[in-house]
Amino acid sequence: MPDVKTLAQNARAAAEVLAVTGADAKNKALRAVADALRAQEAEILAENAKDVAAGRAAGLTESLLDRLTLTPARIEGMASGVLQVAALPDPIGQVDGMVKRPNGLLIGKRRVPLGLVGLIYEARPNVTVDAAVLCLKAGNAVLLRGGKEAIRSNTALANLMRRALAAAGLPADAVCFVEDTSRDSANAMMNLTGLLDVLIPRGGAGLIRSVVQNARVPVIETGVGICHIYVDEAADLDMAAKILYNAKTSRPSVCNAAECVLVARPVAEAFLPRAKALLDQKHVEWRGCPETRAILGGTVKEAAPEDYDTEFGDYILACRVVSGLYEATAHIARHGSGHSEAVITDNYFTAQRFLDRVDAAAVYINASTRFTDGEEFGLGAEIGISTQKMHARGPMGLHELTTIKYVIYGEGQIRA
Amino acid sequence: MPDVKTLAQNARAAAEVLAVTGADAKNKALRAVADALRAQEAEILAENAKDVAAGRAAGLTESLLDRLTLTPARIEGMASGVLQVAALPDPIGQVDGMVKRPNGLLIGKRRVPLGLVGLIYEARPNVTVDAAVLCLKAGNAVLLRGGKEAIRSNTALANLMRRALAAAGLPADAVCFVEDTSRDSANAMMNLTGLLDVLIPRGGAGLIRSVVQNARVPVIETGVGICHIYVDEAADLDMAAKILYNAKTSRPSVCNAAECVLVARPVAEAFLPRAKALLDQKHVEWRGCPETRAILGGTVKEAAPEDYDTEFGDYILACRVVSGLYEATAHIARHGSGHSEAVITDNYFTAQRFLDRVDAAAVYINASTRFTDGEEFGLGAEIGISTQKMHARGPMGLHELTTIKYVIYGEGQIRA
Numbered sequence: 001m002p003d004v005k006t007l008a009q010n011a012r013a014a015a016e017v018l019a020v021t022g023a024d025a026k027n028k029a030l031r032a033v034a035d036a037l038r039a040q041e042a043e044i045l046a047e048n049a050k051d052v053a054a055g056r057a058a059g060l061t062e063s064l065l066d067r068l069t070l071t072p073a074r075i076e077g078m079a080s081g082v083l084q085v086a087a088l089p090d091p092i093g094q095v096d097g098m099v100k101r102p103n104g105l106l107i108g109k110r111r112v113p114l115g116l117v118g119l120i121y122e123a124r125p126n127v128t129v130d131a132a133v134l135c136l137k138a139g140n141a142v143l144l145r146g147g148k149e150a151i152r153s154n155t156a157l158a159n160l161m162r163r164a165l166a167a168a169g170l171p172a173d174a175v176c177f178v179e180d181t182s183r184d185s186a187n188a189m190m191n192l193t194g195l196l197d198v199l200i201p202r203g204g205a206g207l208i209r210s211v212v213q214n215a216r217v218p219v220i221e222t223g224v225g226i227c228h229i230y231v232d233e234a235a236d237l238d239m240a241a242k243i244l245y246n247a248k249t250s251r252p253s254v255c256n257a258a259e260c261v262l263v264a265r266p267v268a269e270a271f272l273p274r275a276k277a278l279l280d281q282k283h284v285e286w287r288g289c290p291e292t293r294a295i296l297g298g299t300v301k302e303a304a305p306e307d308y309d310t311e312f313g314d315y316i317l318a319c320r321v322v323s324g325l326y327e328a329t330a331h332i333a334r335h336g337s338g339h340s341e342a343v344i345t346d347n348y349f350t351a352q353r354f355l356d357r358v359d360a361a362a363v364y365i366n367a368s369t370r371f372t373d374g375e376e377f378g379l380g381a382e383i384g385i386s387t388q389k390m391h392a393r394g395p396m397g398l399h400e401l402t403t404i405k406y407v408i409y410g411e412g413q414i415r416a
Numbered sequence: 417m418p419d420v421k422t423l424a425q426n427a428r429a430a431a432e433v434l435a436v437t438g439a440d441a442k443n444k445a446l447r448a449v450a451d452a453l454r455a456q457e458a459e460i461l462a463e464n465a466k467d468v469a470a471g472r473a474a475g476l477t478e479s480l481l482d483r484l485t486l487t488p489a490r491i492e493g494m495a496s497g498v499l500q501v502a503a504l505p506d507p508i509g510q511v512d513g514m515v516k517r518p519n520g521l522l523i524g525k526r527r528v529p530l531g532l533v534g535l536i537y538e539a540r541p542n543v544t545v546d547a548a549v550l551c552l553k554a555g556n557a558v559l560l561r562g563g564k565e566a567i568r569s570n571t572a573l574a575n576l577m578r579r580a581l582a583a584a585g586l587p588a589d590a591v592c593f594v595e596d597t598s599r600d601s602a603n604a605m606m607n608l609t610g611l612l613d614v615l616i617p618r619g620g621a622g623l624i625r626s627v628v629q630n631a632r633v634p635v636i637e638t639g640v641g642i643c644h645i646y647v648d649e650a651a652d653l654d655m656a657a658k659i660l661y662n663a664k665t666s667r668p669s670v671c672n673a674a675e676c677v678l679v680a681r682p683v684a685e686a687f688l689p690r691a692k693a694l695l696d697q698k699h700v701e702w703r704g705c706p707e708t709r710a711i712l713g714g715t716v717k718e719a720a721p722e723d724y725d726t727e728f729g730d731y732i733l734a735c736r737v738v739s740g741l742y743e744a745t746a747h748i749a750r751h752g753s754g755h756s757e758a759v760i761t762d763n764y765f766t767a768q769r770f771l772d773r774v775d776a777a778a779v780y781i782n783a784s785t786r787f788t789d790g791e792e793f794g795l796g797a798e799i800g801i802s803t804q805k806m807h808a809r810g811p812m813g814l815h816e817l818t819t820i821k822y823v824i825y826g827e828g829q830i831r832a
Contacts, residue, residue, distance in 0.1 A: 016749070020772050099794055105783060107793055114805050115775070193629070197805050213609070213632055218806045239828040246830035333432070355823050356436050359531070367521060367826025376831070377523055377822065378515055389530050389613050389819040390634045391807035403805040406793065407771050410783025412655040414662035415792070 004188035007176040008116065008143055008195040014173035015116045015141035021170065023090035029168035030086035030133055036164040037079040037129070040156075044075060047156040048125065055149050063253070067124045068149055078129045081381070085133045088380045091398045092139045095407065106409040111402050113139030115197040118189050119383075120145050120211060122203035125153035131202075132161055132175045134383045138401035141174045143196065145189055147203075148181035155179060190215040197403075198391075202384050205311065220392055222384040225255030225339035226311050227369040230328040230354070231271055232345035233264035239366065240344040241275045246368040247342070249282040253313045255385060256340050256362075256372040260308060260318040262328045265291070268321045272296050284315045291321035308335045325350050329357045336360060338387045340369035361387055361394035420604035423592040424532065424559055424611040430589035431532045431557035437586065439506035445584035446502035446549055452580040453495040453545070456572075460491060463572040464541065471565050479669070483540045484565055494545045497797070501549045504796045507814045508555045511823065522825040527818050529555030531613040534605050535799075536561045536627060538619035541569035547618075548577055548591045550799045554817035557590045559612065561605055563619075564597035571595060606631040613819075614807075618800050621727065636808055638800040641671030641755035642727050643785040646744040646770065647687055648761035649680035655782065656760040657691045662784040663758070665698040669729045671801060672756050672788040676724060676734040678744045681707075684737045688712050700731045707737035724751045741766050745773045752776060754803045756785035777803055777810035 002010070018026075037044070048070040055065055091111055098108030117140045121127045128144055135142035146154040158177035166172040178185050189199060193216045200220050201211035212221050229247055231240045247258035263271055272295045276286065287303040288296060300319075307318045308331075322328045325343075332341055342364035343354035351365045362372040372394060374382025379397030386392040392400035418426070434442075453460070464486040471481055507527055514524030533556045537543045544560055551558035562570040574593035582588040594601050605615060609632045616636050617627035628637050645663055647656045663674035679687055688711045692702065703719040704712065716735075723734045724747075738744045741759075748757055758780035759770035767781045778788040788810060790798025795813030802808040808816035 016773075016775075019775070101792070101794060105787060105792075110771075112775075216629055218635075218804060220806075236828070243828065243830055250831055355526075357432075359432075359435070359528075360821060362822040362824060364824045365826055367824055367829040368831050370831035371521060371824065371829070372822075376517070376521075378517060388634060390636075393819055394822045403809055405776060406778040406788075406810045408778060408780045408783055408787065410781055412652070412659065413783040413787070414659055415666055415784050415786035 001179055004178055004180070004185050005192065005195070007178060008192050010173040011141040011143050011176040012116050012195055014171035015113070017171050018136070018139050018141055018174055019113050019115070021139065023092070025169065026090070026137060026139070027086045029165050029170045030082055030136065032164040032168040033129070033133060033161050034079040034082040034086070036160050037075055037082065040160055041072060041075050044153065044156050044160070045070060045072070047152040051150055051152045060149065064123055064149070068153075070125060070153060074126065078126050081130060082133050085137050085381055088137065088398060090137070091402050096404070103413050104411060105413055108407055109404040110407045112405050114401055114403050116141050116143060116195060117401065118143045118145070118192065118196040118199040118217070120186055120189055120199065120201045120203070120207065122147040122207065123149045125150045125157060127202060128154045128157045128177075129161065130381070131383050132158075134381055134398060135401060136174060138398045140401055141176070143176045143178065143189070145178040145185055146181070151179070151181055187214070190217065193217055200384055220384070220386050220396070221388040222386055223255045224311055224337045224387060225257065226260065226309065226335060226337040227256060227258045227340045228260045228262055228328075228332050228336060228342070229258050229369065230262045230325075230332070230341070230343045231264060231267065232343055232347065232350050233266040233324060234347035234350060235264075235267065235271070235344040236346060237267060237271045237274060240271060241278050243342065243344060243366070243368045244275055245278045247370055248279060248284060248317050249315065250368075250370055252315055255311070256369050257313070258317070258369055259310065259312055260320070260335070262320050262322050262331055264324050264328070265321055268292075269295055272319070279317065282315055284317050286317050286319055288319040289321055292319045311337070325353055329354065332358055332360075339385065340364065340372040342367060342369050361385065417595050420594055420596070420601055421608065421611070423594060424608050426589040427557040427559050427592040428532050428611055430587035431529070433587050434552070434555050434557055434590055435529050435531070437555065439508070441585065442506070442553060442555070443502045445581050445586045446498055446552065448580040448584040449545070449549060449577050450495040450498040450502070452576050453491055453498065456576055457488060457491050460569065460572050460576070461486060461488070463568040467541075467566055467568045476565065480539055480565070484569075486541060486569060490542065494542050497546060498549050501553050501797055504553065504814060506553070507818050512820070519829050520827060521829055524823055525820040526823045528821050530817055530819050532557050532559060532611060533817065534559045534561070534608065534612040534615040534633070536602055536605055536615065536617045536619070536623065538563040538623065539565045541566045541573060543618060544570045544573045544593075545577065546797070547799055548574075550797055550814060551817060552590060554814045556817055557592070559592045559594065559605070561594040561601055562597070567595070567597055602626075603630070606633065609633055616800055636800070636802050636812070637804040638802055639671045640727055640753045640803060641673065642676070642725065642751060642753040643672060643674045643756045644676045644678055644744075644748050644752060644758070645674050645785065646678045646741075646748070646757070646759045647680060647683065648759055648763065648766050649682040649740060650763035650766060651680075651683060651687070651760040652762055653683060653687045653690060656687060657694050659758065659760060659782070659784045660691055661694045663786055664695060664700060664733050665731065666786055668731055671727070672785050673729070674733070674785055675726065675728055676736070676751070678736050678738050678747055680740050680744070681737050684708075685711055688735070695733065698731055700733050702733050702735055704735040705737055708735045727753070741769055745770065748774055748776075755801065756780065756788040758783060758785050777801065
């Protein structure tokens, strides 16, 4: 089993080849990956069954087991996802903003691959394929290090992709997979200075914090979402209740789900009982400030201070009554994670002020935070959702897996 | 003296105000800074004289003393530089790529400030002003931590800017200055997780390496330049010699100066003596491979392996004879720092292959590497030159001091 550094060096060598590989060759390789997924469904399912059995024996929760489990439908979903990526426009090679300088130099910014992308992720084996094909399409090699729960499935998927690439004439090392799932291998990834151009952690808050704190390579922080819905005094309360219901209950485990509702005092008495009646359909647990409890009654738990800083990922909702827009945006500035924030209002100026003041990857007027997603935003696919400000913010698609280089055409110019 | 964390918190509060400050108010404050620089020339020179005297007593080299010294002309240069930044278009607020999605959501990317920018820099006091005004123009607060050699000059300049901002109605804390020049304060800057949106080191290789290795905040790596000139067999040798002379000798201390010339074997005998005769005018010391020495004679030193990995910053040039384009680009891949690389050739395909294969911030055909610079590239001004791939690459101007947020206009949409 090669060590992490050797794998990274192999992947870098492959990245040099990929950087000068055209769109047709990359798309042909991606279609070969899709074909292989379909052709080798039985082998993938067999390896996945071992992971699931081991996970069950180790006492994984049902929800984790569900994320780990592959089915024929899920494998077909992966294959068709690969074909969708193959069909996207190639981001590489475009030159932006080319200018002729007074001295005759022609200077432009050419879109190029990042180089070698590292990914540390957790239980879902489909990430192995989704992330690798996005990296490939953008001309990058990828170094994958998944979780131990999915090790057999991930190994099978990575090897399948490597064989498909080689058969299509691209270097197999464009996809390198770390079989060691110990903490050592994650630490080794974080210390590949000069080898990894970027490291993306995908998973729970603990993993992400550890990578951000310890990595000595450039990192894109992803995913933690403490998202708010602010129900303004000028809100359409029916629309507000429907959006809150959608944002909280349509899929509580994901990062763009709402964790907290802020309600303007003038409408709190009218809004809260209506919203609670709706969310009761999904047995959402409320944790409220004293005013919330005064309105909704003693069945609502009192919110502890940490409830306003928690990504519940569950049918739990924090609630606070605020004086209005400025108290709402101040609460979001203090407690939000910079992911997705929404205001519900009929008032033009309130809407504009909310857009101006809230510092987050995605700021919504009168819509559910659940739309923060590469496909919903029209990017075609995503490798994660950045909650940092550098390089990428919000859903990261192909464009965010690239960089630029300046290309300069001269005729002998020297600098005075 | 407030500690670094307190300063950062103050600066963040100012950043929230700046983020919603319009272009007119920012430009008025910048003009006030320029006025103050001109009005308080005598006070600045007096503080600078103390720094220079202390530096002389401490045995600083003449070249460091020169970088440290302010003169009336240099202060006027700073003031007119501030006015140039004030005159640049404001990068903030523009919305790119707004699309109407099938569900009616209107989604666009609004250009917004990064927030709080940290800067650790060394001896030149003009960086205090240049960096602060670029950050301000882009709507950011800045936390400055300069070197001990310039502490009195920097303190005077920072306080002057703070007063000018306050007088113009902006928060003084938009510019915060760390008076502690110990290693502790630099370490504290590197650990401002959640407070600094980006940390930019500007200075020598040691400083930059230390920040890249130790920072727990997002970093933009700048400046180290091991730049090559590749003289192809199809080069116009006269043009090649003039470009090499310019790239090596016009200002050897800067990062876009050439450190190494690679010469295609078929033209080595014709090119090397001609180039050496030209560079002899500036007493450039050559360090060559055995073939170089066979051609130029024994007065040329033998290059040690580390000479090909060194940013000399001086009148020293490494030289290697290569078989052609592919050996040249392989040498650059191995020894370059990803800054600026040039090919000199009359051959169309060689030029295109060099542009394709060389992975650097700026890749030149038939021009001097010395042009890698914000003003030369038409950015108006620069805060540094990024040699990393994430977020910014090459000269960083106002645009690179910003990020985006997605703004989404809905009408009650919920996700299915």
